[in-house]
Amino acid sequence: MIIIVTGTPGVGKTLVSKEIAAKFNLTYFQLSQFIIENKLYTEYDELRQSYIIDEDRVKEELGKIIQKGNFVIETIYPSLVSTADMVFVLRKHPLLLYDELKKRGWSDLKVAENVEAEILGVISQEAKEVFNGKVCEIDVTKLSTEQILYKISNKQCNETVDWLTDLEVQKLLEKLDNIISSYENDI
Ligand SMILES: Nc1ncnc2c1ncn2[C@@H]1O[C@H](COP(=O)(O)OP(=O)(O)OP(=O)(O)O)[C@@H](O)[C@H]1O
Numbered sequence: 001m002i003i004i005v006t007g008t009p010g011v012g013k014t015l016v017s018k019e020i021a022a023k024f025n026l027t028y029f030q031l032s033q034f035i036i037e038n039k040l041y042t043e044y045d046e047l048r049q050s051y052i053i054d055e056d057r058v059k060e061e062l063g064k065i066i067q068k069g070n071f072v073i074e075t076i077y078p079s080l081v082s083t084a085d086m087v088f089v090l091r092k093h094p095l096l097l098y099d100e101l102k103k104r105g106w107s108d109l110k111v112a113e114n115v116e117a118e119i120l121g122v123i124s125q126e127a128k129e130v131f132n133g134k135v136c137e138i139d140v141t142k143l144s145t146e147q148i149l150y151k152i153s154n155k156q157c158n159e160t161v162d163w164l165t166d167l168e169v170q171k172l173l174e175k176l177d178n179i180i181s182s183y184e185n186d187i
Pocket residue numbers: 007008009010011012013014015016076100140143144145148
């Protein structure tokens with residue numbers, strides 16, 4: 001049994017994945033940690049403070065491991081996982097996510113790009129493209145961990161999560177676009 005828990009950084013994947021693992025007796029597996037520990041990257045992007053991953057090697061090495069057991073895989077890159085029984089995409093309101101990512105002390109560019117990805121549903125789209133029919137999206141914005149677990153256990157998924165219908169989010173997107181444009185010469 002392979003369960004993927006995915007979503008933009010800061011949505012709560014770690015906490016939720018560990019709880020699912022404990023509840024369903026699965027092994028928790030954090031893909032980004034695995035990538036770093038096994039040096040499955042090609043270079044480090046200083047500007048974004050993140051690694052450029054070697055996708056082919058990650059797929060190969062991860063494939064070997066997940067053949068052998070039952071896992072909950074936490075990842076921001078669902079397409080790196082070759083097979084899954086169920087994919088949960090956690091979504092969080094962009095205004096809240098923005099405040100939370102700011103607190104991590106990340107660069108303005110890194111925060112802006114990640115919150116923009118949440119607004120546009122980038123990871124959700126990637127998950128649906130690869131795991132069509134197995135994706136369950138959950139808006140976790142006002143939910144406690146227990147409530148999220150209940151929804152996951154009962155497959156109470158949101159049909160769609162579209163932040164762009166919110167005027168405040170549209171304004172935030174404009175602000176983020178300006179921040180990203182201000183880095184134009186560096187990108
Ligand atoms: N249901 C929740 N209610 C309130 N706070 C939460 C909830 N789930 C997680 N958090 C808090 O939100 C923050 C982000 O959670 P977490 O680190 O699990 O995110 P993540 O999606 O794993 O991020 P990353 O992709 O960087 O690993 C943490 O401070 C965590 O304690």
